[in-house]
Amino acid sequence: MKKVVLMMVCLMSVVFALAQSKYPTADVEKHDVAILVIDMQNDFVDPRGVLCVAGAKATIPTIQDLIKYGREKNWKIVYLIREHHRSGVDVDAPRIPLFTKGKGYCVPGTWGGDIVDGLKPEKNDLIIPKTRNSGFFGTQLDLVLRRMGVKTVILAGTQYPNCVRGTANDAMSYDYETVICTDACSAKTPEVAASNIFDMKNMGIKCISLDKVRKEY
């Protein structure tokens, strides 16, 4: 009889411990904020790149400063990069001719697809390849941000009307507090940057300089 009672107590302890155990997602690294560094690859940033954005190179020092500040604050650094198959099968349709009639852009393993010097990712940073404007389109970006508990995303990179804005719109749709670090983002012309900032502000997306990011976050 004693043995039976002892066994039941043991069994109940195990059941109780299992019921109390946390769901495994609780044990991954947690971050309130993620910096999304968008498309800072040679093909978009370097004057020799296939789709060079005029304003992109000048933002490298500001993006470096933003990332440095983010590391001090334990923010997650996420690099969103374009990666396309040499055939162009996975590129936005209007850009297929760049692949069928040219050498394409951001093909993995080529210089054009590499992240620019000065912004090389560190070991614990995330690199998420994408094939469309939005970093959320057909990627695991939302899943990993959710798991890490990210509430706020701060966007840097290029360029305003396409990948920055596409990613910002989806970030807002997925309920992240969405912040554009204005001097860390770029466009072909200042006018294009300005009209996109105007539209995004009206959508409820916060568009602020690195100085303000430092003050508010």
Next chain:
Amino acid sequence: MKKVVLMMVCLMSVVFALAQSKYPTADVEKHDVAILVIDMQNDFVDPRGVLCVAGAKATIPTIQDLIKYGREKNWKIVYLIREHHRSGVDVDAPRIPLFTKGKGYCVPGTWGGDIVDGLKPEKNDLIIPKTRNSGFFGTQLDLVLRRMGVKTVILAGTQYPNCVRGTANDAMSYDYETVICTDACSAKTPEVAASNIFDMKNMGIKCISLDKVRKEY
């Protein structure tokens, strides 16, 4: 022996018929083109609406003409509409105060959520509710367009920087030929319309007037 041969012939006929049967998606209605009429609801179009877009009302006659042309060409007419719960639980985060501190907008069953007079859907049109800028976000839009064999989407409605552009960007991402019928879309100001058309053209989205739609499609 004769019976066995007869049975085998019957059996083979059945197998052959089954092998030839089409996949059921082949039997739904087919359309090359769909017109997406975006957010033409009282809250966005009528001056008494909660979020009235200044340019929207003036586009009603052009949208009527576009739809009339589309019906003649056997295009599918799809109405994308905002629908939000009175609590605001399903609205874009920056707009939550409109629900918690006000009466909200585009709540089903209210005048504000109704499609405007002059653009009431017909029986075979599709009405797809959405809760974000893009008509593709969390909706069945891509699934139904795919099933009907739609290759080209022509966008009409309001407003340029938010729901028109968000839907256009996703349509392009999903590989639809994406056309903005420029005089059937609207914004708060002509400048906002112009800068969005400029950006979308650069993305590879076709931005043309109804006259040109009639000539090219």
